[in-house]
Amino acid sequence: MKIEEKCYRVSINKNLCKDCFICVKVCPKKVFDIKDGDIVYVKDENMCIGCKICENLCPDFAIEVMKK
DSSP states (O other), rough: OOOOOOOOEEOOOOOOOOOOOOHHHOOOTTOOOETTTEEESSOOOGGOOOHHHHHHHHOOOOOOEOOO
16 A cells, blocks of 8 residues: 655745634635634645645635645
């Protein structure tokens, strides 16, 4: 069995992010989550499929999805 290497890197620029949770709501693979009730973070980058829905819908341009 071959172990797949993660193909995408997901980053949140916390200087731009206003924690609106849009990315948490739209991600089909649940890459993002909320900690301490109000802070968005990348929970599981390995689940990212590179659809860039989060990047395209982020109103503050705070998310970047990059192919490795």
